[in-house]
Every structure is written in C-alpha cells, then in structure tokens.
Amino acid sequence: MKYINVAIFVYFRPIVSSVTVDEPKQRQFRKSQRVFKAVEQGTERGAAMRLIILEDASVVADWAARFVLQRVSEFAPGPGRYFVLGLPTGGTPLGMYRRLIDFYKEGRLSFKYVKTFNMDEYVGLPRDHPESYHYYMWNEFFKHIDIEPANAHVLDGNAPDLVAECRRFERLIEEAGGIHLFVGGIGPDGHIAFNEPGSSLVSRTRVKTLAYDTLEANKRFFGNDISKVPRQALTVGVGTVMDAREVMILITGAHKALALAKAVEEGVNHMWTVSAFQQHAQALFVCDEDATLELRVKTVKYFKGLMIEHNELIAAAR
Numbered sequence: 001m002k003y004i005n006v007a008i009f010v011y012f013r014p015i016v017s018s019v020t021v022d023e024p025k026q027r028q029f030r031k032s033q034r035v036f037k038a039v040e041q042g043t044e045r046g047a048a049m050r051l052i053i054l055e056d057a058s059v060v061a062d063w064a065a066r067f068v069l070q071r072v073s074e075f076a077p078g079p080g081r082y083f084v085l086g087l088p089t090g091g092t093p094l095g096m097y098r099r100l101i102d103f104y105k106e107g108r109l110s111f112k113y114v115k116t117f118n119m120d121e122y123v124g125l126p127r128d129h130p131e132s133y134h135y136y137m138w139n140e141f142f143k144h145i146d147i148e149p150a151n152a153h154v155l156d157g158n159a160p161d162l163v164a165e166c167r168r169f170e171r172l173i174e175e176a177g178g179i180h181l182f183v184g185g186i187g188p189d190g191h192i193a194f195n196e197p198g199s200s201l202v203s204r205t206r207v208k209t210l211a212y213d214t215l216e217a218n219k220r221f222f223g224n225d226i227s228k229v230p231r232q233a234l235t236v237g238v239g240t241v242m243d244a245r246e247v248m249i250l251i252t253g254a255h256k257a258l259a260l261a262k263a264v265e266e267g268v269n270h271m272w273t274v275s276a277f278q279q280h281a282q283a284l285f286v287c288d289e290d291a292t293l294e295l296r297v298k299t300v301k302y303f304k305g306l307m308i309e310h311n312e313l314i315a316a317a318r
Contacts, residue, residue: 061095
C-alpha cells in the first residue's frame with residue numbers, strides 16, 4: 001500500500017464530572033491534551049499535510065476556534081499590523097463562530113486588528129436576504145464581535161461589474177499582505193467555496209455558474225424550490241486559498257467521508273478540488289469520527305500508531 005505524506009492526529013474530548021478520575025484515565029487525558037497542544041502550538045507546522053480526527057462535530061468546532069485563537073494571539077495584531085483571516089459559511093463553521101464569540105466576550109480574543117475575507121457570495125441576492133452570505137456573516141458572527149466593518153470583506157453579488165468586483169477582491173487580499181489562515185469547509189463532492197468538480201486548481205476569484213447538483217443541494221435553503229436558488233455566485237478560486245500561509249479545512253459527518261478519503265488517500269484531482277491541499281505546505285484537515293468512515297482501516301491504524309510514537313517523543317522532550 002502506498003501512503004501519502006499525511007500526519008493524523010487523534011483527540012478525544014475528556015468527560016468531566018465530579019467523580020474522582022482514576023490514574024489511568026488521568027494519563028489518557030494528559031496524553032490527549034498533548035496531541036492538542038502539539039498541533040495548536042505548531043509542533044508539526046510545515047512538516048506535512050495534517051489530519052486531526054476528533055470525537056464529534058462539537059469537538060471539531062471547539063478545536064477549530066481554539067486554533068484560530070492561538071494563531072491570532074501568537075501573531076499579536078495591533079495598529080498597522082493586521083491578522084488576515086479567510087472565512088467560510090454554511091453549517092459546519094457555525095459552532096466555531098459561536099466559540100469565537102465566547103472567546104471575545106471572555107476577553108480572550110479581539111478582532112479589532114483582524115481583517116477577514118469570505119469565500120463566496122450568491123449573485124443577485126439582496127444583502128439582507130436571509131440566505132445571502134453577507135447576512136449570514138453579520139448575523140452569525142460579525143455583529144457579535146469588535147471587528148471594524150471596513151475590515152470584514154464579503155464579495156458583492158450585486159456589483160454592477162461582477163468581473164471587476166472579483167478583481168477588486170483579489171487586490172484587497174494582496175494589499176492586506178495575503179491571508180495568514182484560511183478556514184474552509186467542503187461539500188460531499190469535495191468542493192471548497194463554489195469551486196465545484198472540474199474547477200481549475202489554480203483558479204482565482206471569479207464569477208461561477210453553479211452546477212445542477214449544487215442547485216439541487218441548496219434548494220433546501222430556499223423552501224425546496226430550485227427555481228429560487230441563484231444560478232451564479234462569486235467565489236474565491238482554489239489558487240486564492242492555496243496562496244494562504246496556512247489552511248484549515250473542517251469536515252464533519254458521514255456524508256462527507258468519501259470527499260475526505262479522496263482528499264487524503266488519492267492523488268490530486270480537479271474533480272475533487274479539496275485534494276489540491278495535499279500540495280499545500282501548511283494544510284490542516286480537522287474532522288470528526290463519522291467523516292473517516294471511507295478511509296482505509298489500515299491507513300488509519302498506521303497513522304494512529306505513528307501518533308503514539310509522536311506523542312511519546314513530545315513527552316520525552318519535556
């Protein structure tokens with residue numbers, strides 16, 4: 001069997017109760033915490049594409065939020081020094097946004113010197129439409145934190161010149177110094193943003209005509225009426241995301257298991273656009289157990305065994 005250069009990290013959330021925890025369980029807890037800290041602090045940064053397997057979607061949300069917190073804090077943004085963050089929409093990142101809001105309210109994280117760039121937006125939907133991504137971001141995240149409105153960038157799907165709007169977006173990213181961390185999600189077919197199967201893996205921000213499968217999948221947000229789903233969208237390109245210094249892809253649920261397997265175990269293929277991140281120097285896939293159902297058992301066992309050795313080396317070095 002041929003293995004791709006991937007490091008798999010496994011983290012299980014400990015169950016907290018008032019009952020005294022016996023020593024073996026305490027050791028297991030400390031071990032799982034080392035796995036989290038090793039990745040959070042960048043121990044493996046740049047070594048390989050990394051796959052982190054967590055217990056469930058809620059743990060993925062918490063872990064991802066803590067990762068963003070750590071990266072922003074490590075950067076120490078301030079006047080004239082902004083941390084640049086790429087952000088997704090959809091159901092997967094909602095839990096992460098809620099945890100980030102908690103961190104802000106607790107005084108642990110400020111977005112005053114953070115600039116954000118969102119992945120995509122529908123063409124033709126008013127900004128105040130409940131299904132526009134502008135509406136989603138402001139209601140689910142931005143209005144709950146201290147980000148400056150001028151620093152929260154969402155593509156304008158109602159711009160008079162859509163091509164010019166895409167160019168403007170790319171220029172703003174460049175003027176911001178590039179994206180430090182791009183957080184994304186994927187669909188069951190492995191698409192990232194609106195880069196559907198067959199998209200160029202070096203594509204830039206552009207106008208995209210949506211495939212029928214995408215319209216069919218998204219009609220549930222429009223009263224199950226496919227005629228109400230916008231036919232076009234503006235989307236960052238795969239190449240746009242690849243330019244980020246670090247990329248974190250969130251993958252949860254059994255319905256995305258095949259996409260994860262294609263992304264991790266098979267070669268780069270434009271029919272599975274998420275597979276492009278195999279070639280990113282600092283790509284991080286964060287998934288739950290359900291999303292691993294299509295991975296080969298031997299592959300998972302192999303890399304879990306690798307992580308046992310990795311954890312022991314970390315412990316020995318301390």
